[in-house]
Amino acid sequence: MAGPEIEHLMQMLARLPGLGPRSARRAALYLIKRRESALEPLAAALAQVAERVRPCPQCGNFDTASPCSLCADPRRDDGVICVVEDVDDLWALERTRAFSGRYHVLGGLLSALDGIGPEDLHLPRLLERAGQPVVQEIILALPATIEGQTTAHYIADRLKAAETPDHSLRVSGLAHGVPVGGELDYLDDGTLSQALRARRPV
Amino acid sequence: MAGPEIEHLMQMLARLPGLGPRSARRAALYLIKRRESALEPLAAALAQVAERVRPCPQCGNFDTASPCSLCADPRRDDGVICVVEDVDDLWALERTRAFSGRYHVLGGLLSALDGIGPEDLHLPRLLERAGQPVVQEIILALPATIEGQTTAHYIADRLKAAETPDHSLRVSGLAHGVPVGGELDYLDDGTLSQALRARRPV
Structure with missing residues (x-):
């Protein structure tokens, strides 16, 4: 019914996270009806990104510059590296x-x-970066899930094992607690008991 | 943080129906991480559609052929025209x-x-098509909303007014009733009473 070009576009859109077949059809129709104001600009934006954006060889961020603008920014603190999943x-x-x-x-x-x-994670590069004398702290900003915490413990162990007498590292994780604006009522027991244990003077 | 190219791509994606800012970010990252398997194919699919798909001058469907493959298909019945919103x-x-x-x-x-x-709808072309001697029935497949039904009544009146002694038209609408697979419990009163009034022998 819709020609093969439209069908193909719908299939490509349906692969995006958050779009199912139905919303992919709506998105395709939205684009086809707005060729000059939506379809062509999106195609151009994709082409730009495809041509110019690459992973930063240092930190893994995506940017047009290499190393990325965050790695290259001289105002940022070289002493702290924040480790993220993605x-x-x-x-x-x-x-x-x-x-x-x-x-x-x-x-x-x-x-x-x-x-x-x-071996599937970008760990060797992290250990190498953490070994630089200037680095004083590694923040493991990983998800508060079993896999996130397993990974955090593993990396902390590897970092500790790589320490030398001249260079010791502080390894930290994000605080757990009540989300800002959050009702206690809606919080799970684990978060609430963590927030209680880590209570702070007001 | 993300460069201007990535920000721009996120904004373009966030305009699609069904994608908010958050899912647009996820979609952009999904595409950037899969340059060859997702980003470039999507850009190519968009370019194909932009270049080749046009509205059919006859019925308003989108297709690469003009008139569209549905209008051109000799196996389809010229005697019935189904009118849709979009x-x-x-x-x-x-x-x-x-x-x-x-x-x-x-x-x-x-x-x-x-x-x-x-004057904002493709009505003149419909009246012109409906006036062809071969056309016997117009099905108004419009939504069961106030606007849909107002539009259906308006079109039915215009079609009736355009009838000639030699050419009369059957004008019909979709049946209302219980959706197939639907529980009576969950249906609104309007649908249920319509289904009851339009009951059929089993």
């Missing part, structure tokens, strides 16, 4: 403007179930 | 394989609220 976590942290150190993208988490071992 | 409704009807006549896409519905009048 680039979207890096983006989320950057949106907070609460961190001004460097990043390292692991590219995944250890998972026995999915057969992901240490 | 191309996705045409696609939905074609998926059922229950209709083998011709289509006519209105491109909208009458709406006093949105200031959409008869």
